[in-house]
Amino acid sequence: MNEAPARADDVHLREETLASETVFQGRLLEVRRDRIRLPDGAEATREFIVHSGAVMIVPLLDDGRLVMERQWRYPLAQVMLEFPAGKLDAGEATRDCAQRELFEETGYRAREWALAGVLHNAIAYSSERIEIWFARGLTAGERRLDDGEFLDLQLCTVDELDRRCAAGEVTDAKTLIGLQWLQNWRVGRWAIPGFSP
Template identity: 65%
Template sequence: MADDSHLRETPLSRTELLRGHFLHVVRDTVRMPDGAQATREFVLHPGAVMVIGLLDDGRVVMERQFRHPMQAVMIEFPAGKLDAGEGSLACAQRELLEETGYSAREWAFAGRLAPTIAYSDEVIDIWFARGLTLGERRLDEGEFLDVFAATPAELQAWCFSGEVIDCKTLIGSMWLQNVQRGEWVLPWAASPGGADAGESGT
């Protein structure tokens, strides 16, 4: 492992700038490798999950949702933020069920991605789900989204054309492509408690 001590910054103090319903913004004072001090403003995030749901016919479960900062409807994989004390798989099961109505017989953890490393510590866990059973969605109050199915080829085309620009969905598409090619192998396991385990929430 390379020695990266010449790149590391040492935190000295922290000031809270904003604690809203969704965002928690702080300003850290740090000592840089050359001994000088600087400030770093960034968003603290509890972490999130993204679910790549595989239907028996080969299509994947997708969503269309309006994103206010972008002022546009975005095509995305189902995803959501971890609740306090919630495990990653439990969150994935809950989000898939709440947003799409699907529960899964098998789950596989694929990897992690850090979508905004310059201004947030958010990390998103990538999960695959298969053996899907459709039930009733349980959207949060004020949550509006369309659920649809797309072929992997359609998704790839949208990524290439720029219709899909959501970071996590682009990465998820890459994962899906490599898994389907057999280049990346997933550690599939039965859903704890069966296909309806997501209904228990946390």
């Protein structure tokens, strides 16, 4: 697990790992239980998920619409509207993963790619790191879904997605953050290196 270097003013908050145990090792993630020392010297347990990382893509069509996906999410037992995303393969560069996932899930290829930033969607219990990529100059093609992958594509305007988020119809954290980044970028508040609004 990557650890950020300690800042001098954060030392009083740091926790020290005393022992680490893998409770479950799956194909997608690992569940770990660590015994730790708290800043006051007491001991505690931390249970968390170790995840290899993922990407999310905000695909922008030339007419301003967004390429979205509707997909059944088993843990919630419902169909969710979300931006295309996927897990990194071992040793895979994140941009390569973004390009692969966009093509496989939507059939689109992009002429321009830019990394907007990173999000950690569940910091209390997961190490998952999701890179947010923007893609434009899209060309449609035939998608190649993985075995066992079922999803529908849906095109949305930014305003339509915003309304659905405000109404509580879209609750996926990465999609909410992707929309926030897009809206702030479009009005010049947030930068996406290599992309101009």
